Amino acid sequence: xxxxxxxxxxxxxxxxALDRLMALLRxxxxxxxxxxxADCDTAADWLVSDLASIGIAAEKRPTPGHPMVVGxxxxxxxxxxxxxxxxxxxxxxxxxxxxxxxxxxxEETPKGRVIRARGASDDKGQLMTFVEACRxxxxxxxxxxxxxxxxxxGEEESGSPSLIPFLNENAKELKADIALICDTGLFESKTPSxxxxxxxxxxxxxxxxxxxxxxxxxxxxGAGQNPIRVLAKILGNLHDDNGRIQVPDFYDGxxxxxxxIKAQWDGLNFDHASFLGDVGxxxxxxxxxxxxxEMLWSRPTAEINGIIGGYTGDGFKTVLPAQARAKVSFRxxxxxxxxxxxxxxxxxxxxxLPEDVTAEFHAxxxxxxxxxxxxxxxxxxSRAVLGAEWGKEAAFTGCxxxxxxxxxxxxxxxMDTMLVGWAKDDDQIHSPNEKYDVESFHKGIRSWARILDAxx
Amino acid sequence: xxxxxxxxxxxxxxxxALDRLMALLRxxxxxxxxxxxADCDTAADWLVSDLASIGIAAEKRPTPGHPMVVGxxxxxxxxxxxxxxxxxxxxxxxxxxxxxxxxxxxEETPKGRVIRARGASDDKGQLMTFVEACRxxxxxxxxxxxxxxxxxxGEEESGSPSLIPFLNENAKELKADIALICDTGLFESKTPSxxxxxxxxxxxxxxxxxxxxxxxxxxxxGAGQNPIRVLAKILGNLHDDNGRIQVPDFYDGxxxxxxxIKAQWDGLNFDHASFLGDVGxxxxxxxxxxxxxEMLWSRPTAEINGIIGGYTGDGFKTVLPAQARAKVSFRxxxxxxxxxxxxxxxxxxxxxLPEDVTAEFHAxxxxxxxxxxxxxxxxxxSRAVLGAEWGKEAAFTGCxxxxxxxxxxxxxxxMDTMLVGWAKDDDQIHSPNEKYDVESFHKGIRSWARILDAxx
Numbered sequence: 001x002x003x004x005x006x007x008x009x010x011x012x013x014x015x016x017a018l019d020r021l022m023a024l025l026r027x028x029x030x031x032x033x034x035x036x037x038a039d040c041d042t043a044a045d046w047l048v049s050d051l052a053s054i055g056i057a058a059e060k061r062p063t064p065g066h067p068m069v070v071g072x073x074x075x076x077x078x079x080x081x082x083x084x085x086x087x088x089x090x091x092x093x094x095x096x097x098x099x100x101x102x103x104x105x106x107e108e109t110p111k112g113r114v115i116r117a118r119g120a121s122d123d124k125g126q127l128m129t130f131v132e133a134c135r136x137x138x139x140x141x142x143x144x145x146x147x148x149x150x151x152x153x154g155e156e157e158s159g160s161p162s163l164i165p166f167l168n169e170n171a172k173e174l175k176a177d178i179a180l181i182c183d184t185g186l187f188e189s190k191t192p193s194x195x196x197x198x199x200x201x202x203x204x205x206x207x208x209x210x211x212x213x214x215x216x217x218x219x220x221x222g223a224g225q226n227p228i229r230v231l232a233k234i235l236g237n238l239h240d241d242n243g244r245i246q247v248p249d250f251y252d253g254x255x256x257x258x259x260x261i262k263a264q265w266d267g268l269n270f271d272h273a274s275f276l277g278d279v280g281x282x283x284x285x286x287x288x289x290x291x292x293x294e295m296l297w298s299r300p301t302a303e304i305n306g307i308i309g310g311y312t313g314d315g316f317k318t319v320l321p322a323q324a325r326a327k328v329s330f331r332x333x334x335x336x337x338x339x340x341x342x343x344x345x346x347x348x349x350x351x352x353l354p355e356d357v358t359a360e361f362h363a364x365x366x367x368x369x370x371x372x373x374x375x376x377x378x379x380x381x382s383r384a385v386l387g388a389e390w391g392k393e394a395a396f397t398g399c400x401x402x403x404x405x406x407x408x409x410x411x412x413x414x415m416d417t418m419l420v421g422w423a424k425d426d427d428q429i430h431s432p433n434e435k436y437d438v439e440s441f442h443k444g445i446r447s448w449a450r451i452l453d454a455x456x
Numbered sequence: 457x458x459x460x461x462x463x464x465x466x467x468x469x470x471x472x473a474l475d476r477l478m479a480l481l482r483x484x485x486x487x488x489x490x491x492x493x494a495d496c497d498t499a500a501d502w503l504v505s506d507l508a509s510i511g512i513a514a515e516k517r518p519t520p521g522h523p524m525v526v527g528x529x530x531x532x533x534x535x536x537x538x539x540x541x542x543x544x545x546x547x548x549x550x551x552x553x554x555x556x557x558x559x560x561x562x563e564e565t566p567k568g569r570v571i572r573a574r575g576a577s578d579d580k581g582q583l584m585t586f587v588e589a590c591r592x593x594x595x596x597x598x599x600x601x602x603x604x605x606x607x608x609x610g611e612e613e614s615g616s617p618s619l620i621p622f623l624n625e626n627a628k629e630l631k632a633d634i635a636l637i638c639d640t641g642l643f644e645s646k647t648p649s650x651x652x653x654x655x656x657x658x659x660x661x662x663x664x665x666x667x668x669x670x671x672x673x674x675x676x677x678g679a680g681q682n683p684i685r686v687l688a689k690i691l692g693n694l695h696d697d698n699g700r701i702q703v704p705d706f707y708d709g710x711x712x713x714x715x716x717i718k719a720q721w722d723g724l725n726f727d728h729a730s731f732l733g734d735v736g737x738x739x740x741x742x743x744x745x746x747x748x749x750e751m752l753w754s755r756p757t758a759e760i761n762g763i764i765g766g767y768t769g770d771g772f773k774t775v776l777p778a779q780a781r782a783k784v785s786f787r788x789x790x791x792x793x794x795x796x797x798x799x800x801x802x803x804x805x806x807x808x809l810p811e812d813v814t815a816e817f818h819a820x821x822x823x824x825x826x827x828x829x830x831x832x833x834x835x836x837x838s839r840a841v842l843g844a845e846w847g848k849e850a851a852f853t854g855c856x857x858x859x860x861x862x863x864x865x866x867x868x869x870x871m872d873t874m875l876v877g878w879a880k881d882d883d884q885i886h887s888p889n890e891k892y893d894v895e896s897f898h899k900g901i902r903s904w905a906r907i908l909d910a911x912x
Contacts (some may be wrong), residue, residue, distance in 0.1 A: 137540075143524050187633050199674075203772045212736035216886075218655075218857020221787050223732065223750035225741040228760040229695065236692025239685065276679065276812075280668035283811040285681040295678035303673050304684040306766035311783060316659045316820040317859075318762050318785055326684075327767060330772055331677050356732075357741040364772040401674020401774075430672075 002141055002319045003453045008021035009136040010445050017132045017445065018106065018115070018438070020050065024086070025104040025117040025137060026122050031087035032158035036377030040066040040154045043086045047152055054135045061170075063162035066154030070173070071098040073134075077146035077429075078378065081176035081415070083405060084183065085156035089430045096432035111426075114435040122426035125154065125436035129422060129444030137449060139330045147456035149176055149228045156183075156405070163405065167412040175413045178376050181406065182444070184399065185267060185423035188275075192386035192447065194379060195419040196261075196372040197297065200332035201265055201402050202341050203305075203364030206231070206347040206349060210357050215308075215320040225356045227324040228309040234352045235326060238302050243287045245330075253335030257298050261343065264395045265293050278425075297398025321367040327364070331400065338366035370407050373416050381454040382418065389447045422447065423444040458597055459909040465592040466901050473588045473901065474571070475508065475561065480542070481560040481573040481579050481765035487543035488521055488614035496522040496610045499542045502726040503608055510591045514606060517626075519618035522610030526629070533602035533912040534834065537632035538570070538859060538869070540639065541612035544575035545886045552888035560739075562894065567882075569837075570891040578885035582638040582877050583608065585900030593905060601912035605632055612861070613683045619861065622648075623868040631869045634832050636907075637862065638900070640855065641879035643724060644731075648842035648850040650835060651875040652717075652828040653753065656788035657858050658797050659761075659820030662687070662805060663781045666813050670766075671776040681812045686875075688792040690808045691782060694758050697784070699743045703804045708790030713754050720851045721749050736887030753854025757787040783820070787856065794822035826863050829872050837910040838874060845903045878903065 005151055010017075017298075029038040029043035041264045044060045044067045051058040058071025067086060091101040099105065104117030115125060131150075138144055151174060167174060187193040208227040215224050237246055257265075271291035276282055286295035295301075311317035311326030330341055346361050353359055374380075374396060386394035399419075405419040422444035428434045466473075486492040486497035500516045500523045507514040507527045514527025522543060547557040555561065560573030567683040571581060580857035587606075607630060623630060643649040654884055671680050693702055701707075713721075732738055742751035751757075765780030767827055769774035786797055802817050809815060828835075831850060842850035855875075862873040878900035882889045 023506040133678070199677075201774070203774070205772070211739065215735060216857070217757070217761065217785065217787065218855070220735070220752070221655075221759055221856055222755055223728065223740040223748045224735070224755040225737055225739070226759055228689070228763050230689035232688045232694070232760060232763070234692070235685070235688035272679065279671060279676070279680070279814045281666065281681055283681070284679040285810070285812070286678040296676070299678055301673070301678040303677055303682055303774075303776060304688060304724070304766065305673065305773060306768045306777075307684050307688070307780065308764050308768040310760065310762035312762045312764040312781070316661070316785070317761060317785055318657070318759075320657075320759060321762075324763065325768070327772060329673065329772070331673065354741070356737045389833045399674070400677055400792075401672070 003449060006136050006140045007446050009140045010132070013136060014442055017128070018441070020116065021125060021128045021441065022104045024128065024222045025119055026102055028102045029119070029154065030090050031088050033090060037066070040087055044069050044152070046359055047086055049151060054138050056150065059203065064164055065162045068154070068166055069150065069152040073144050073148045075144050075147040078178065079147040079149070079176040081149040081151055081174060081179045082130050083151045083153070083179055083181045084130065085123045085153045086127065087154045087157050088122070088124070089119050089157050089201050090335045091432070093166055093432065098433055101434070103345070107260050112367050113438040115417035115438060115441065116433065116435045118194065118434055120434055120436035121423045122429035122434065123156070123183050126421050126423060126444065129441060130180070130182055130448050133448035133452060134444045136445070137452060145452050149174060160404065164408060164412065167408055171413055175348070175415055178378050179406070179415050179417040181403065181417055181419050182421045183403065184419045185425065185427070186390070187410050188271065189394065189424035189426070190390070191268060191392045192390045193397040194383055194394060195364055195399045196374050196379070196396040197398045198365045198370040198402055198406065199300070199400055200336065200369040202330045202332060202338035202366045202431070204218050204328050204342060204345060205362040205364060206328065207360045209323050209325055209360070210269055210372070211322050212321070217318040220320055224320050225354065226320045228321060229356055230354060231307070231324040231326055234349055237352070238304070242289070242395050243285065243346040245300070247302065247341070247345050248249055250300070250341060252340070253337060254300055255334040257294065261396060265397070266393055268293070268397070279406050282372065296400045298318060298333055300333050300336060333369045334371070336366055336369065342366060367402055367404060367407060372412065372418070373399050376416055378455045380420055382420065382451045385450040385454045386447055389443055389450055462592050462596045462905045463667070463902050465596045465698060466588070466905060469592060470487070470898055473584070474897070477571065477581060477584045477897065478560045480584065481575055482558055484558045485543050485610065486546050487611050491545060492524070496543055496793060500525050500608070500610055503542055505589065508604060510594050512566060512590070512606065514647070518878070519622055521618045524610065524622055525606065525608040527606040529600050529604045530907050531600050532604040534634065534910070535603040535605070535606040535632040535802060537607055537635045538631060539607045539635055539637045540586065540769050541609045542583065543581045543610045543613050544580070545577070545613050547574050547759065549888065554889055557890070564634070569894040571894060571897065572889065572891045574890050576890055576892035577879045577883035578890065579612070581897055582835070582879060582900065585878060586636070586638055587898060588901045588905030589908060592901070593908060601908050605630060616860065620868065623864055626683055627869055631871055634834050635865045635871050635873040635884040637864070637873055637875050638877045639859065640875045640877035641881065642846070643851065643853055644727065645880035645882070647724060647848045648846045648876070649835070649853040650850060651855045652830050652835070652852040653854045654826040654858055655756070655856055656792065656794055656823045656863065658786040658788060658794035658822045659783065660798055660801060661781065661783050661818040661820060664813050664817045665779050667778050672779050673774040675775050676776055677774070680776050681810065682776045683813055686810060686813050687763070687765065687780040687782055690805055691760055691784070692756045693808070694760070698745070699741065701756070703758065703797070703801050705800055706756070706797060706798070709793060710756055711790040713750065717852060721853070724749070724851055724853070751830055752856045754789055756789050759785050760783055762783050780807050790827070792825065798822060823858055823860060823863055826866065828874070832872055834874055834911045838876065838907045841906040841910045842903055845899055845906055
């Protein structure tokens with residue numbers, strides 16, 4: 001039994017696998033900060049060398065930013081591309097960490113053993129679950145069960161500026177039957193989940209201008225127009241009392257949920273009281289005729305992500321400011337067109353402007369929603385075997401956010417992506433004291449062995 | 457002819473009067489900045505010595521902050537208290553000044569000669585118009601025409617922390633028949649005006665809190681409540697489409713304008729197109745069934761003076777913030793009760809909060825409107841003589857702002873105040889390149905001589 005032997009090898013090799021992860025975690029590969037450029041390079045070298053130790057030929061490939069790592073292993077069966085990223089988020093505020101973020105340690109906690117370090121979960125720990133599964137498989141069976149391309153990026157946490165050009169320039173080399181990405185989590189920290197729909201995003205910044213300079217409300221108050229007042233009035237109209245978004249034609253292209261997916265989601269028995277309760281909330285705040293999971297995964301949103309105007313320091317200043325500004329974003333689903341939504345939003349704002357107030361708009365990105373074509377057999381094969389590892393049947397789930405690389409794989413390489421990962425909700429990614437459960441790491445490696453076995 | 461001789465003396469002494477003002481302007485008496493504490497003291501000494509040079513016994517009186525200057529001259533007729541302040545606003549941004557703010561100079565401009573310096577208009581230049589009128593009167597006539605108390609403050613630009621205790625402790629000494637304050641301006645820079653109504657102010661800060669921490673809109677967007685959205689919705693309801701304020705009982709105590717005052721105001725032919733046009737606006741933005749002057753002087757307002765929440769830096773962050781904050785103020789008129797308005801506003805906000813959002817409130821001052829009792833004969837006597845100086849009949853006007861000291865004179869000393877001054881709209885008080893027209897200074901001195909003559 002190839003799989004059983006591989007799983008046994010994974011179990012016995014866990015201490016060494018943790019040691020290897022620790023070594024990678026010690027490299028402070030913060031991609032957004034130029035001070036860590038050499039460390040990003042070191043992390044790429046470390047991965048090349050770690051793959052080499054399994055007998056996988058990989059190389060560091062330069063970009064105008066941090067390097068990519070690409071490796072190939074030939075084999076029978078389907079050709080999969082595995083993607084992960086070796087760069088990490090900055091660590092500030094450093095004073096909120098209980099230990100040096102780049103001096104990883106295994107800590108005993110009331111919820112079990114955790115690996116504490118920046119990148120432990122996002123994405124070094126997750127990335128290594130796949131690498132370690134390949135190592136065990138290779139060591140037990142002498143070769144890997146299918147053809148695999150390894151593709152590691154070093155700029156995911158800083159906007160992936162080199163990714164699109166790199167995919168375009170190396171399309172032929174990187175195209176596989178399906179991409180696997182390990183950068184997501186377990187549903188409610190316990191149910192294995194394969195994300196098959198991700199929302200898109202349209203970001204927009206509005207600046208309203210009234211007078212040519214800040215005015216004193218003692219002199220102008222009452223007669224002078226106040227752009228904060230206008231901005232509040234307009235943004236206050238963004239949702240109706242039932243949470244429905246009021247921008248014209250906003251819901252064009254929003255599909256009703258596929259009944260089969262809806263049945264799977266209902267089967268998850270999502271505990272929204274606990275999900276919201278963890279952050280001090282209780283009532284789902286979206287469209288009132290939708291379930292909380294729909295609000296999070298399959299319904300579009302309009303959010304005010306930032307607002308500023310006038311005097312915001314300590315004390316008080318009776319100013320009528322010349323300008324007020326807001327950042328607004330829309331999470332998109334189905335066939336919603338981010339460009340049409342931007343245009344409609346701008347026209348809707350313009351139509352509400354009173355005399356003497358003008359609006360300037362600035363676009364901040366636009367990506368449509370991604371719906372994975374789950375007809376590749378790997379999806380059902382993987383779903384079928386994950387239950388055995390986690391004791392809970394796996395589900396096709398949605399994601400409230402965007403994972404742009406999955407969209408690029410589709411649009412540039414014509415390749416579908418299967419997103420599966422082992423992170424937990426309390427991993428504190430992007431925050432101080434990031435951790436990854438040893439259970440996530442261990443069962444994650446075993447899960448990849450099961451998936452490789454199932455799809456080969 | 458006492459008055460004619462005094463006016464002639466004022467004309468001939470103008471160069472020396474300007475020299476004296478220059479000396480006072482050279483003292484950087486910025487009251488809010490501890491670095492200038494000694495300079496505030498020097499300015500007080502200078503005033504004591506300048507009054508002594510006219511034969512007026514004055515002294516510097518300590519307070520926990522900067523000193524007051526108090527002087528008395530006995531005389532027949534009514535007892536007037538003259539109030540001015542010797543402290544000035546900070547000068548930053550210094551790079552926007554065309555010269556050292558404390559190196560005053562007379563500059564020729566297309567609109568005439570101006571005195572350029574911090575404090576030239578607010579309030580050293582204005583204050584000195586009264587002192588110089590007294591000097592000329594004394595020099596021509598050997599004594600002053602009435603009993604006068606001089607009262608100069610050094611903390612007006614930093615919130616007057618010592619004023620109320622000082623008035624309380626020295627009430628008997630300071631109480632006069634009427635107070636004169638020279639800290640206001642000409643209506644539209646040309647019509648002499650005696651301000652007889654000032655609006656009150658109620659400042660309030662609201663902080664709305666949703667989740668216990670900032671959330672990521674990819675994870676929580678749609679289901680998680682967003683306090684910016686709630687704040688915009690509430691503040692967007694502050695005015696109806698006609699500019700009427702929606703807080704319950706807000707208009708309690710708002711009187712209709714006295715027909716006699718309304719006739720005077722109509723006679724001013726206020727050019728609101730030019731007033732608003734100077735700052736890039738065109739349409740009076742208050743209650744649409746009111747004139748622009750009513751909006752500015754006799755109608756209450758609700759203004760959002762500051763708002764902040766979420767990410768407001770460059771670029772974009774898809775955050776659902778835990779908090780959003782706004783500073784709101786109300787300009788009050790007539791008998792509006794600032795405390796009742798604060799309570800009603802808070803209840804009105806509370807009533808609109810959805811589940812999961814709480815509000816905290818912080819009070820920032822509350823002062824009722826001031827309506828001067830114009831039955832003291834000085835008001836009509838002064839109004840009657842100012843036309844001769846300025847070539848335009850003087851009017852009783854309103855003021856959109858507050859001049860707290862006038863309220864304290866009434867509430868603590870039981871003394872009415874006559875507010876009259878010679879500043880122009882383009883004096884740039886509190887801003888770089890502050891100036892005071894030599895015309896304001898010269899005719900201001902002459903105006904005080906006329907007023908002293910009329911009321912004695």
